[in-house]
Amino acid sequence: MSGPTWQMYCPIPLDENGARITLAHGEGARLTRRLIEEHIQPTFDCLELANLPDAAHIVTDTRRLAVTTDCFVVSPLFFPGGDIGSLAVYGAVNDLAVSGARPRWLTLSLIIEEGLPLAVFDCILKSVANTANECCVSVITGDTKVVPCGTADGLFLNTTGIGELVDPVPPGPQSIQTGDRLIVSGPVGRHGIAVLCAREELEFDPPPSSDSASLIDPVAALRQAVGPNVRAIRDATRGGVSAVLHEWAAACDLTMCLREGEIPTSNDIRGACELLGLDPLHVANEGTFVAAIAAEAAEAAVKALQLLPQTQHANIIGEAKVRQIAPVTIYRTLGREQPLDEPAGAALPRIC
Amino acid sequence: MSGPTWQMYCPIPLDENGARITLAHGEGARLTRRLIEEHIQPTFDCLELANLPDAAHIVTDTRRLAVTTDCFVVSPLFFPGGDIGSLAVYGAVNDLAVSGARPRWLTLSLIIEEGLPLAVFDCILKSVANTANECCVSVITGDTKVVPCGTADGLFLNTTGIGELVDPVPPGPQSIQTGDRLIVSGPVGRHGIAVLCAREELEFDPPPSSDSASLIDPVAALRQAVGPNVRAIRDATRGGVSAVLHEWAAACDLTMCLREGEIPTSNDIRGACELLGLDPLHVANEGTFVAAIAAEAAEAAVKALQLLPQTQHANIIGEAKVRQIAPVTIYRTLGREQPLDEPAGAALPRIC
Numbered sequence: 001m002s003g004p005t006w007q008m009y010c011p012i013p014l015d016e017n018g019a020r021i022t023l024a025h026g027e028g029a030r031l032t033r034r035l036i037e038e039h040i041q042p043t044f045d046c047l048e049l050a051n052l053p054d055a056a057h058i059v060t061d062t063r064r065l066a067v068t069t070d071c072f073v074v075s076p077l078f079f080p081g082g083d084i085g086s087l088a089v090y091g092a093v094n095d096l097a098v099s100g101a102r103p104r105w106l107t108l109s110l111i112i113e114e115g116l117p118l119a120v121f122d123c124i125l126k127s128v129a130n131t132a133n134e135c136c137v138s139v140i141t142g143d144t145k146v147v148p149c150g151t152a153d154g155l156f157l158n159t160t161g162i163g164e165l166v167d168p169v170p171p172g173p174q175s176i177q178t179g180d181r182l183i184v185s186g187p188v189g190r191h192g193i194a195v196l197c198a199r200e201e202l203e204f205d206p207p208p209s210s211d212s213a214s215l216i217d218p219v220a221a222l223r224q225a226v227g228p229n230v231r232a233i234r235d236a237t238r239g240g241v242s243a244v245l246h247e248w249a250a251a252c253d254l255t256m257c258l259r260e261g262e263i264p265t266s267n268d269i270r271g272a273c274e275l276l277g278l279d280p281l282h283v284a285n286e287g288t289f290v291a292a293i294a295a296e297a298a299e300a301a302v303k304a305l306q307l308l309p310q311t312q313h314a315n316i317i318g319e320a321k322v323r324q325i326a327p328v329t330i331y332r333t334l335g336r337e338q339p340l341d342e343p344a345g346a347a348l349p350r351i352c
Numbered sequence: 353m354s355g356p357t358w359q360m361y362c363p364i365p366l367d368e369n370g371a372r373i374t375l376a377h378g379e380g381a382r383l384t385r386r387l388i389e390e391h392i393q394p395t396f397d398c399l400e401l402a403n404l405p406d407a408a409h410i411v412t413d414t415r416r417l418a419v420t421t422d423c424f425v426v427s428p429l430f431f432p433g434g435d436i437g438s439l440a441v442y443g444a445v446n447d448l449a450v451s452g453a454r455p456r457w458l459t460l461s462l463i464i465e466e467g468l469p470l471a472v473f474d475c476i477l478k479s480v481a482n483t484a485n486e487c488c489v490s491v492i493t494g495d496t497k498v499v500p501c502g503t504a505d506g507l508f509l510n511t512t513g514i515g516e517l518v519d520p521v522p523p524g525p526q527s528i529q530t531g532d533r534l535i536v537s538g539p540v541g542r543h544g545i546a547v548l549c550a551r552e553e554l555e556f557d558p559p560p561s562s563d564s565a566s567l568i569d570p571v572a573a574l575r576q577a578v579g580p581n582v583r584a585i586r587d588a589t590r591g592g593v594s595a596v597l598h599e600w601a602a603a604c605d606l607t608m609c610l611r612e613g614e615i616p617t618s619n620d621i622r623g624a625c626e627l628l629g630l631d632p633l634h635v636a637n638e639g640t641f642v643a644a645i646a647a648e649a650a651e652a653a654v655k656a657l658q659l660l661p662q663t664q665h666a667n668i669i670g671e672a673k674v675r676q677i678a679p680v681t682i683y684r685t686l687g688r689e690q691p692l693d694e695p696a697g698a699a700l701p702r703i704c
Contacts, residue, residue, distance in 0.1 A: 028590020028636070029695035033599075054586060055420035055451035057517060063415060068407035069459035069512055070495045075503075099407035107421035109510050111463070143422045147702060151427075153503040158461050160421055160512035165409060234406060238380020247385075284380070343381035350499060 009078035009198055012123050019118040026112070026146030035144060039118070043125045044132075044139045056140035058105055064165040066101035068092055072157040075350045077124065079198040081190075081210030082286070084157055085127030087352060090286060091237070092161030093135045094215040098233040098289055100170055101163030103216065106132055108142040108159055113152040124155065135214050137161070168223070173232040173251035173292070180231055181298035182256060182318045183291045185218055185311040186211060187264045188241050189280030190288070193272045195351045208268050213287030218311045222291060225304030229297035235289045237352060239343045242281040242328065244290045246342040249327030258318035258330040258340065281330075282343040284351050292320065361430035361550055364475050371470040378464065378498030387496060391470070395477045396484075396491045408492035410457055416517040418453035420444055424509040427702045429476065431550040433542070433562030434638070436509055437479030439704060442638060443589070444513030445487045446567040450585040450641055452522055453515030455568065458484060460494040460511055465504040476507065487566050489513070520575070525584040525603035525644070532583055533650035534608060534670045535643045537570055537663040538563060539616045540593050541632030542640070545624045547703045560620050565639030570663045574643060577656030581649035587641045589704060591695045594633040594680065596642045598694040601679030610670035610682040610692065633682075634695040636703045644672065 024031040072088045082090075089106065096103040108128060112121065132139050190211040197208050215235060222230060234244045241263075245256040258281075265273075265280050273280045287310065293301045298316050305314035318330075326339030376383045424440045434442075441458065448455040460480060464473065484491050542563040549560050567587060574582060586596045593615075597608040610633075617625075617632050625632045639662065645653045650668050657666035670682075678691030 023701045027695065027701065029595050029634075032590070054447040055418040055453060055513070055515070057451070057521075058417050058419060060412070060415045060417060063412045065410050065412060066407040067410060067457065067459060067493055067512075067514065069461050069493055069510070071461040071463050071497045071510060073463060073497045073499050073503075095406040099409070101407060105419065107419060107512050109421050109423040109512075111423050111425060111508055141419055141421055145423045145425045145702075145704075147425050147505065150502070151425075151505040152508075153499065156463055156504075156508070158421070158423060158510040158512075160419075160459050160461075160510075161407070162419065162514070163407070169409075238384070243381050282381075343379065349375045349379065350497075352497075 009076065009080060010120065011078065012119055014117060015119065021112050021114060021116045021118060021121060021146055023114050023146050023148060026144060032144060039122055040125060040142065043129045058140060060164060062164045066096050066099050066163045066165055067160065068095035069158065069160040072352055073350050074195060074352050075153060076198050077154050079195050079210060080207045081194055082212035083124060083127050084155060085124040086131040087212055087286060088157040088159045089128055089131035089135060090212055090214055091352065092159040093137060094235045096161050096163035097215045097219045098235050101165050103135060103137045103161055103163040105162040106137045106139045106159055108139050108157065110144050111152055111156040112144065112146045113154050114146055114149045116154055135216060168228050170230045170233055173248040175231045176248060176252040176254060176292045176320050178254060178320055178322055179295045180292045180320045181295055181316045182258070182320065183293055183298065183301055183314060184241060184264065184288065184317050185305055185314045186288045187266045187269065187313055188236070188285060188288060189265060189269045189273060189283035191286040192283035192348045192351045193269050196348055197272065204268060204272060208272055211285050211287040213310055215287060215289055218305055218308055221304045221308055222301055226293060226297040226301045229294040231292040231294065233289050233291045236285045238284050240282045240284055241290055242340055242343055245328045248292065252320065253323055254320045255322070255324040255326065256318060256328045257321050258328070260330055260333050262315055262317045264313040264315050281340065283348065286352065361428065361432060362472065363430065364471055366469060367471065373464050373466060373468045373470060373473060373498055375466050375498050375500060378496060384496060391474055392477060392494065395481045410492060412516060414516050418448050418451050418515045418517055419512065420447035421510065421512040424704055425702050426547060426704050427505060428550050429506050431547050431562060432559045433546055434564035435476060435479050436507060437476040438483040439564055439638060440509040440511045441480055441483035441487060442564055442566055443704065444511040445489060446587045448513050448515035449567045449571045450587050453517050455487060455489045455513055455515040457514040458489045458491045458511055460491050460509065462496050463504055463508040464496065464498045465506050466498055466501045468506055487568060520580050522582045522585055525600035527583045528600060528604040528606060528644045528672050530606060530672055530674055531647045532644045532672045533647055533668045534672065535645055535650065535653055535666060536593060536616065536640065536669050537657055537666045538640045539618045539621065539665055540588070540637060540640060541617060541621045541625060541635035543638040544635035544700045544703045545621050548700055549624065556620060556624060560624055563637050563639040565662055567639060567641055570657055570660055573656045573660055574653055578645060578649040578653045581646040583644040583646065585641050585643045588637045590636050592634045592636055593642055594692055594695055597680045600644065604672065605675055606672045607676040607678065608670060608680045609673050610680070612682055612685050614667055614669045616665040616667050633692065635700065638704065
């Protein structure tokens with residue numbers, strides 16, 4: 001387990017002599033039961049979990065459901081603006097929200113590295129529980145595995161989210177048409193830069209903070225404002241805004257044309273990106289989405305988003321045009337239209 | 353990544369110069385898309401996966417569902433009788449089956465250690481796909497993360513299973529009554545010993561083989577034979593038969609009394625356990641369940657199970673009695689009744 005970096009943003013003081021997770025906590029026997037009964041169940045005040053079931057039983061309001069799953073391997077475990085626990089909940093909830101579902105249930109699986117301080121474990125569980133409460137989703141079942149020191153990195157999480165589909169479900173990127181406007185819900189690149197700076201101990205003051213947050217309300221506001229004019233929504237996580245737009249361009253066979261001057265970014269993220277040689281459009285977000293909206297509804301969509309604090313900087317950043325030189329292009333501030341590269345990967349490992 | 357042990361039972365020849373997973377495969381950009389399009393989608397011939405959705409959309413037949421989740425960290429990745437891929441599918445499917453559900457959908461999340469040979473990755477994906485087909489469940493969505501060499505151990509999997517509840521759902525261990533018979537569906541301890549022998553390169557000939565298999569048909573046969581007389585069923589995974597019976601004793605406040613001579617075990621497992629100082633009742637199974645059945649229906653239950661090849665050695669191994677000296681007791685073959693310890697853990701790490 002690495003030392004200082006993952007401890008720097010840990011909200012609790014670390015006691016070198018405090019209790020730690022042992023391999024025996026993962027063996028499904030007495031110590032596993034104690035871990036569940038003394039640490040997990042009291043954190044999640046949930047009837048389902050109280051019975052330690054093989055499988056949780058749920059009753060849904062509709063038979064049309066959305067299901068999403070993600071593993072979280074972020075390093076460090078704590079960073080400005082969040083931690084692996086809140087990230088794992090927002091990750092599942094946001095995938096459901098942008099796919100047209102009301103998030104309702106969550107499973108939580110833990111792979112713990114032997115030696116993780118129990119206090120850190122408790123702190124992250126509490127973060128999962130608080131974030132789930134905030135998003136009105138129930139953690140209904142889970143699993144705990146412990147692996148020997150050196151075969152994981154502190155803690156990996158998996159969340160699977162189940163939501164109920166509510167109308168209207170956006171038809172998806174293949175429905176994007178020439179002239180549709182592209183909207184981004186807030187400043188881009190915050191999450192990736194925040195995690196990178198925390199991990200590499202880059203000294204920015206104040207340290208860049210992640211945008212990690214729930215997209216439930218912004219997505220609902222967008223739907224209420226412009227309903228069926230929403231062609232596609234996607235949270236711009238790994239690969240950033242660029243990865244989403246490249247996927248969309250491939251799906252609808254158009255070119256996504258951006259105007260650099262319209263893309264919201266904060267000064268600290270822009271500065272860090274210049275220093276690190278990164279394009280903020282390639283950097284992951286965890287509470288920011290891209291939407292394609294019919295041209296006539298785009299202004300109303302942006303206005304509705306700007307009323308919410310989290311999406312007050314939402315803006316129209318470009319539009320879909322007939323296929324040109326490249327799947328995604330960008331008018332740089334100095335006036336030339338250039339192709340925007342698809343991120344190839346490897347610039348920012350382990351940011352979620 | 354450890355070398356020889358996890359390769360020993362690998363069904364494909366390993367090419368030292370073959371392609372390997374890199375960190376860039378996990379960044380959500382071009383290489384991730386290629387990994388998904390060229391390796392994952394062709395393996396899972398599934399309409400849902402073809403659209404690379406944030407969240408898969410499903411339509412259920414009933415609004416009463418069961419949900420289960422598990423992480424798999426087994427070492428080695430391949431062992432006699434199975435691999436991490438088939439294990440991850442059977443694990444989810446069996447949890448659903450014993451909880452009274454018909455397994456239907458599966459999510460699959462992967463945490464891959466940088467450097468894993470692509471051929472091994474493909475081989476395990478194929479095993480997941482084949483096992484899912486065998487169990488009639490669809491893999492509907494997934495996630496891929498890559499972590500740097502030395503921060504995982506080859507490959508970790510997570511599966512979340514969703515099933516539809518079918519009547520009658522067993523009422524559970526709190527409903528167990530004095531006189532109820534305890535049934536085990538087959539020889540105990542096979543999975544844990546098979547994995548342990550593979551990992552530690554213990555030279556038994558032939559090597560002990562895991563019981564890893566689907567419990568869908570045996571559970572269905574049990575229900576059809578004795579329906580509402582089934583009080584509780586549980587697959588005896590981590591902690592073995594002993595862990596299940598200790599949980600049940602706590603739930604119904606009775607003593608689970610076993611007769612050693614009635615417990616099915618195979619010679620190789622008994623031999624290995626004696627050599628290693630393990631009690632087969634504490635060792636994990638992955639295709640064997642324990643059931644509590646009303647006394648009058650117990651013979652019929654065992655007869656129904658014995659008709660299936662996988663559960664041909666099913667037997668009545670004891671009964672529930674008023675609470676005595678210990679939650680679980682065992683009449684040893686030599687005649688004395690002794691308390692059976694609850695496994696405390698740590699004897700067998702990373703067997704699932």
